[in-house]
Amino acid sequence: MSQSNASSEPLEKPGVFVQTAAIPDIILKLLGARGLRTKERIENYLNPSRTNIELHERMSTLSPVAERILEARSANENVLVYGDYDVDGIAASVVMLDALRTLGIPSNVYLPSRFGEGYGLSIGALERAKSQGYNLIVTVDCGTGSIEEVDAARNLGMDIVVTDHHQPSETLPNALIANPLLDKVWSDHASSVCVNGDPNAYYPCGASVALALAQKLFAVQGLDIAKLADKHLEIVALATVADVMKLVGINRSIVKHGFDQMIDTTNLGLRALFAAYNIDSGSLQTVERMQFTIIPALNACGRMLSARIAFKLLTARDEPDARRLAGEIRSLNSQRRDVQEKVFQEAAREAIGYGDAPA
Secondary structure (H helix, E strand, O other): OOOOOOOOOOOOOOOHHHHHEOOOOOHHHHHOOOOOOOOHHHHHHHOOOOHHOOOOOOOOOOOHHEEEEEEOOOOOOEEEEEEOOOOOHHHHHHHHHHHHOOOOOOOEEEOOOOOOOOOOOOHHHHHHHHHHHOEEEEEOOOOOOOHHHHHHHHHOOEEEEEEOOOOOOOOOOOOOOEEEEHHHHHHHHHHOOOOOOHHHHHHHHHHHHHHHHHHHHHHHHOOOHHHHHHHHHHHHHHHHHHHHOOOOOOHHHHHHHHHHHHOOOOHHHHHHHHHHHOOOOOOOOOHHHHHHOOHHHHHHHHHHHHOOOHHHHHHOOOOOHHHHHHHHHHHHHHHHHHHHHHHHHHHHHHOOOOOOOOO
16 A cells, blocks of 8 residues: 655555545545545545634624624623524524623623514514614615615614624625625635535634634633633534535535534533433534434524524533433424424425426
8 A cells, every 4th residue: 555755646546545534435535526636635625633723813893893892891881692493593602602701791692573563673672672772783684685684773762783694685784794605704714625625615604703703702802712612612513514514625514513512512402302302412522413403403493493403502511401401402303393294295286286387
């Protein structure tokens, strides 16, 4: 068997060793088809570094957002984290609220209703936030397209900073925005590591952007940023999978190390949900298994009743409460499956009447 001596040398022959383990020919061919043909690229792909999850230096737009949040602390302003009702929005809300409260900032979370409000900022919710004494809104996993809502908040006398990952339009809200698709530092990095594809494939989920902002806040204050990943990387990894992000680059590192961290997770809610689905929390989980168990269960909360239930689970502080919430979520997920099956059967029966017509 041959072995490459230089990290930049193309791996043209099968059987090249990476970290002393031989790579089967078929794997080398698959990696090559993805543009991974050097030892360095293959090592980064198969063994993504945990240092990749230090996201705060990869986005230049985080600095003004962090500065505005720290101004809120100095002015003793009340801050509302405005999230979303899916796994990504819920996870981002958990990360952001924890960071704000750790920094001593009076803060809380608002998760919109899928039924009454839908995705993104709601003027009605902003009006309620104003009446409750909030001065600053920090969006997570939403806000890039909320032009009218941001203007409405400003007219109410509130300020807004946006953290998001969704595709921006030509017109942007009148707010400070941290979005990797609007960030030159991030896009330059994505372009530099992009292999056989679109650099936008390397952009992260909303929870990862929230983690990046939390890391920036901690770094500015001289706090240990590693503690954020130690505490939250599992749910950020679940959010990455739930939002079907490309598992390359930073996303691959987040999922790899986040799933490793699930083995001995300190998150009481995750442990309780694993137990509710008879999943061995002490074993390494696969992306596929999470896609068919834990992720749909968490999503079911926002689809059937309220995303707040999943948020409470992921922030539970005692085991009895976590077990109760996990049981409630499993029940909601069962209801969701029943409704889904009923809707499918109704659609299938109706489709019969269309004969050979195009779908």
